[in-house]
Amino acid sequence: MLRRAAQLCMVCLGVLVAGRTFAQEPPKWFLAIHGGAGRLPRDLAPAEVAAIQDALQRALEAGAQVLAAGGSSLDAVQRAVSVMESSGVLNAGRGAVLNHGGFAELDAALMDGSNRKAGAVAAVRHVANPIDLARQVMDHSKHVLLVGEGAEQFAREQGVKLVPGAYFVTDRRRRELQRAIDGEKKAKPVAASQSVYPHGTVGAVALDSQGNLAAATSTGGLTNKHVGRVGDSPIVGAGTYAENGVCAVSATGVGEVFIRYTAAADVCARARYRNESVGAAADEVIRELKAAGGEGGMIALDASGNLAIPYSSETMLRGQVSSLQPPEVVVEIRK
Amino acid sequence: MLRRAAQLCMVCLGVLVAGRTFAQEPPKWFLAIHGGAGRLPRDLAPAEVAAIQDALQRALEAGAQVLAAGGSSLDAVQRAVSVMESSGVLNAGRGAVLNHGGFAELDAALMDGSNRKAGAVAAVRHVANPIDLARQVMDHSKHVLLVGEGAEQFAREQGVKLVPGAYFVTDRRRRELQRAIDGEKKAKPVAASQSVYPHGTVGAVALDSQGNLAAATSTGGLTNKHVGRVGDSPIVGAGTYAENGVCAVSATGVGEVFIRYTAAADVCARARYRNESVGAAADEVIRELKAAGGEGGMIALDASGNLAIPYSSETMLRGQVSSLQPPEVVVEIRK
Numbered sequence: 273m274l275r276r277a278a279q280l281c282m283v284c285l286g287v288l289v290a291g292r293t294f295a296q297e298p299p300k301w302f303l304a305i306h307g308g309a310g311r312l313p314r315d316l317a318p319a320e321v322a323a324i325q326d327a328l329q330r331a332l333e334a335g336a337q338v339l340a341a342g343g344s345s346l347d348a349v350q351r352a353v354s355v356m357e358s359s360g361v362l363n364a365g366r367g368a369v370l371n372h373g374g375f376a377e378l379d380a381a382l383m384d385g386s387n388r389k390a391g392a393v394a395a396v397r398h399v400a401n402p403i404d405l406a407r408q409v410m411d412h413s414k415h416v417l418l419v420g421e422g423a424e425q426f427a428r429e430q431g432v433k434l435v436p437g438a439y440f441v442t443d444r445r446r447r448e449l450q451r452a453i454d455g456e457k458k459a460k461p462v463a464a465s466q467s468v469y470p471h472g473t474v475g476a477v478a479l480d481s482q483g484n485l486a487a488a489t490s491t492g493g494l495t496n497k498h499v500g501r502v503g504d505s506p507i508v509g510a511g512t513y514a515e516n517g518v519c520a521v522s523a524t525g526v527g528e529v530f531i532r533y534t535a536a537a538d539v540c541a542r543a544r545y546r547n548e549s550v551g552a553a554a555d556e557v558i559r560e561l562k563a564a565g566g567e568g569g570m571i572a573l574d575a576s577g578n579l580a581i582p583y584s585s586e587t588m589l590r591g592q593v594s595s596l597q598p599p600e601v602v603v604e605i606r607k
Numbered sequence: 608m609l610r611r612a613a614q615l616c617m618v619c620l621g622v623l624v625a626g627r628t629f630a631q632e633p634p635k636w637f638l639a640i641h642g643g644a645g646r647l648p649r650d651l652a653p654a655e656v657a658a659i660q661d662a663l664q665r666a667l668e669a670g671a672q673v674l675a676a677g678g679s680s681l682d683a684v685q686r687a688v689s690v691m692e693s694s695g696v697l698n699a700g701r702g703a704v705l706n707h708g709g710f711a712e713l714d715a716a717l718m719d720g721s722n723r724k725a726g727a728v729a730a731v732r733h734v735a736n737p738i739d740l741a742r743q744v745m746d747h748s749k750h751v752l753l754v755g756e757g758a759e760q761f762a763r764e765q766g767v768k769l770v771p772g773a774y775f776v777t778d779r780r781r782r783e784l785q786r787a788i789d790g791e792k793k794a795k796p797v798a799a800s801q802s803v804y805p806h807g808t809v810g811a812v813a814l815d816s817q818g819n820l821a822a823a824t825s826t827g828g829l830t831n832k833h834v835g836r837v838g839d840s841p842i843v844g845a846g847t848y849a850e851n852g853v854c855a856v857s858a859t860g861v862g863e864v865f866i867r868y869t870a871a872a873d874v875c876a877r878a879r880y881r882n883e884s885v886g887a888a889a890d891e892v893i894r895e896l897k898a899a900g901g902e903g904g905m906i907a908l909d910a911s912g913n914l915a916i917p918y919s920s921e922t923m924l925r926g927q928v929s930s931l932q933p934p935e936v937v938v939e940i941r942k
Contacts, residue, residue, distance in 0.1 A: 377757070388867045388899070394837075395754050415836045416863045419730050420755030422712070422835015500757015501750045502729075509844045509869035528751045532723045534844035537869040541876035564723070 299594035301339040302577040303478040305331050305352050307362045307589030309524045309569035310472070312605045320361065325603050327359035328591045332599040335476060340595070345478035345486035345520075346384045346407075353380070353403040353488045356474040360442060362589075363472025365401055367442050368492020370449040373499045376440035376492050378402045379506040381417075382410065385485030385514035392506040394419040398434035399427055403490045406506070408432070417506065445495070452496035473505055475522025477514070477573040481595075485520040485575060487512050487536075493527065503527025509537030517575050518543050519550045525568010525585070529561050539572050551580035558582040634929035636674040637912040638813045640666050640687050642697045642924030644859045644904035645807070647940045655696065660938050662694035663926045667934040670811060675930070680813035680821035680855075681719045681742075688715070688738040688823045691809040695777060697924075698807025700736055702777050703827020705784040708834045711775035711827050713737045714841040716752075717745065720820030720849035727841040729754040733769035734762055738825045741841070743767070752841065780830070787831035808840055810857025812849070812908040816930075820855040820910060822847050822871075828862065838862025844872030852910050853878050854885045860903010860920070864896050874907050886915035893917040 307328055312321075335352035339345070357365025357380075368376040380402035381392035391410025394417065399405050408430045409418055418426050424434060473491040480486075489505040489512040497503075504511035504527035511527065513536035514520040521536035530536075535557055542553035554572035561568060562584035569583025571590065581590055591601040642663055647656075670687035674680070692700025692715075703711040715737035716727035726745025729752065734740050743765045744753055753761050759769060808826035815821075824840040824847040832838075839846035839862035846862065848871035849855040856871035865871075870892055877888035889907035896903060897919035904918025906925065916925055926936040 383867075390867050395757065413833060414863070415833055416866045417837040417842075418833060418835040419837055420757075420835055422730065422755075422833060425834055498748060498750055498753060498757060499760055500753040500755055502752040502754050507752075507842055507844075508866050509842075509872055513869075528749070531751045531843050532718075532725050534848075534869060534872040537844055537872050538876070541873070541880060545876060545880035 299577040299596045300481045301479060302573060302579065302592070302594040303332060303335040303339060303348055303352065303476065304571045304573060304579050304581070304592040305335070305356070305474070305476045305590065306522065306524055306569070306571050307356060307474050308472045309583045309585040309588040311586040316605060321603060321605065323359070323361045324589065325601050327356055327361050328589060328601040328603070329599055331355040331476070332591050332593045332601065335478060336593045336599065339478060339480055342481055344482070345480040345484050346382065348478045348480065349476035349486045349488035350382055350403055350407050352476040353474055353490050354401050357401050357403060357490055362474050363492045364474040364490040366440055367445065368440050369472055369495040370441065370445050371493070371497045371499055371501070374449065375437045377499065378490070378492055379502055380406045380490035381506040381508060381512040382406050382488035383486065383508060383512055383514040385516040385520055388515060390416050390508045392417040392508065393423045394502040394506040395500055396420070396423045397437055398424055399432065400435045400439060403488055405432060416508065419502070448495050456496070473511070473524035475512070475524060475571060477520040477522050477571050479520070479573060479575070479577050483516065483575065485514045485516050485573065487514040487520040487522045489522045504530035504535065507531055509534045511536060513537050513540055515540055520573045521554070521570055523568060523570040525561065526566045529564050529566025530568065533557070533561055533564060533566065535561060535570065539570070543574070550574035551578060554580040555582045558584050634912040634931045635816045636814060637908060637914065637927070637929040638667060638670040638674060638683055638687065638811065639906045639908060639914050639916070639927040640670070640691070640809070640811045640925065641857065641859055641904070641906050642691060642809050643807045644918045644920040644923040646921040651940060656938060656940065658694070658696045659924065660936050662691055662696050663924060663936040663938070664934055666690040666811070667926050667928045667936065670813060671928045671934065674813060674815055677816055679817070680815040680819050681717065683813045683815065684811035684821045684823035685717055685738055685742050687811040688809055688825050689736050692736050692738060692825055697809050698827045699809040699825040701775055702780065703775050704807055704830040705776065705780050706828070706832045706834055706836070709784065710772045712834065713825070713827055714837055715741045715825035716841040716843060716847040717741050717823035718821065718843060718847055718849040720851040720855055723850060725751050725843045727752040727843065728758045729837040729841040730835055731755070731758050732772055733759055734767065735770045735774060738823055740767060751843065754837070783830050791831070808846070808859035810847070810859060810906060812855040812857050812906050814855070814908060814910070814912050818851065818910065820849045820851050820908065822849040822855040822857045824857045839865035839870065842866055844869045846871060848872050848875055850875055854907055854909055856889070856905055856907045858903060858905040859923070860896065861901045864899050864901025865903065868896055868899060868901065870896060870905065874905070878909070884913070885909035886913060889915040890917045893919050
């Protein structure tokens with residue numbers, strides 16, 4: 273109930289703050305971000321919480337700067353995600369979770385709602401900011417999705433400096449992997465909702481002053497995943513989707529279920545074909561995913577700047593900023 | 608007009624053959640396959656045409672055998688695609704097109720409409736039958752999509768014997784790659800519709816006697832693609848999708864556009880949310896894809912065994928068989 277109220281509150285915040293009973297002017301531009309859905313570890317030190325809050329705040333500010341200057345939603349979501357990737361405290365870029373082989377493999381995608389162009393990379397091991405490489409795939413290749421070795425070859429062709437695998441590894445992620453592997457050996461696998469703090473994935477959706485929607489998502493995936501495993505984040509229509517006039521979605525959760533249910537595309541299809549509000553559609557899709565074993569959440573933005581943040585996990589790291597509203601970050605820890 | 612008539616004819620064949628004016632009993636089971644959409648090379652020797660016809664015929668027979676014995680649609684589509692992969696004359700498995708590096712990288716996926724489970728692999732270089740590995744991902748891993756090296760590591764864990772890259776290479780594909788690279792050098796890129804014979808991709812959709820739908824797709828992708836490029840085939844909702852009571856789709860075409868437009872999922876969303884017939888929905892989606900630069904086609908089957916085979920390219924290799932109808936293969940060459 274509390275969570276539900278918090279969500280509704282989130283959506284209505286602009287109106288409540290303004291203290292009016294009639295509909296408020298839509299924002300000229302809007303940006304929302306997430307830092308994953310799941311459960312924050314109980315042992316998270318106050319300094320770590322502050323570092324997460326700081327990363328989200330800086331991501332919002334970086335994206336807002338683009339949008340306030342009349343920049344595109346595509347540039348804004350890329351910028352916001354890139355900041356989160358570099359923070360070292362979220363499951364993307366530096367600080368990503370480790371796979372069964374003990375190293376990070378990263379996935380990212382972005383999509384421009386104005387022309388439905390998209391770029392994505394998956395299973396890259398030496399790219400500090402996968403979202404920036406995804407943008408280069410969109411802008412400088414004939415392709416949408418490049419994976420593994422071939423994606424890194426493309427990075428070199430584009431002049432991207434590759435980084436050693438050790439760049440991504442943090443002590444926290446090493447400990448989490450060890451716990452997951454120990455749990456496996458005891459035939460007591462750690463539940464997905466406990467194995468990582470938020471399911472990991474960072475993402476952003478934005479509406480710019482030209483009315484263009486965009487979405488971006490980046491992740492290290494699941495702790496202890498098989499080498500080569502790709503989740504929903506880099507899959508257009510699963511973890512990432514944007515279409516002008518309809519919606520922009522970035523999802524986070526048990527990626528396998530989000531892929532099978534084409535989560536992001538389904539939200540937009542309900543809005544497009546059934547005239548559902550993006551909020552109602554996103555709520556319903558998150559419910560369906562949960563029933564199918566796919567805990568998680570999403571940020572879903574409509575063409576008027578209405579945001580929904582449904583999630584079925586304990587919490588979701590999130591934030592938003594608009595032409596009408598200063599940056600606001602939410603990091604809840606349940607004790 | 609001719610093509611359009613052929614398509615309609617395809618859909619209505621059962622009724623026409625039966626020569627009745629009232630609706631015919633739906634088939635107990637149904638299987639359709641495709642061997643790609645595009646343009647068959649004008650220089651294709653009669654023996655090569657016969658080899659393609661033979662491959663499609665054998666794929667239909669293998670799938671039909673499963674279905675006639677009461678087997679599942681999932682087993683049937685896997686079997687049919689596996690036969691096409693091994694044929695050496697279609698763009699999947701042995702005989703796949705070659706990437707810019709001069710070697711084959713293969714993608715495949717299948718989906719079980721009864722539970723929306725899916726398995727997929729992408730960018731594998733040493734797996735003779737990627738569709739069988741996709742099935743193993745579905746059955747024996749926690750994941751949906753494995754790519755590159757990690758997918759091959761999984762294959763070894765499953766006891767799959769890897770094959771050398773040379774296994775996939777045929778003289779025809781080597782010549783096609785050389786032509787594509789030469790065209791690139793002359794800054795006169797070969798048009799997508801000419802660079803390969805059918806865009807390549809093989810696929811199957813089926814309805815079994817228990818009413819379960821399934822879909823499978825496998826491909827070598829595009830001639831001269833960047834190393835690591837993944838197309839729509841292994842992406843749930845893009846090239847492959849199945850959902851009981853709604854539809855099963857396997858697509859083939861310019862994969863990048865099919866990904867951006869979530870082609871297969873969109874057909875099913877239109878059927879699910881707008882009550883469009885799968886045939887009308889598939890027609891409309893293929894039109895939209897074409898307008899966006901995405902030439903290609905798809906086979907789309909509804910829950911009653913009604914098949915649509917819309918395509919925007921010159922031709923599409925295809926075949927069908929059901930409990931009411933013997934195998935029928937269509938290989939058209941325009942002179």
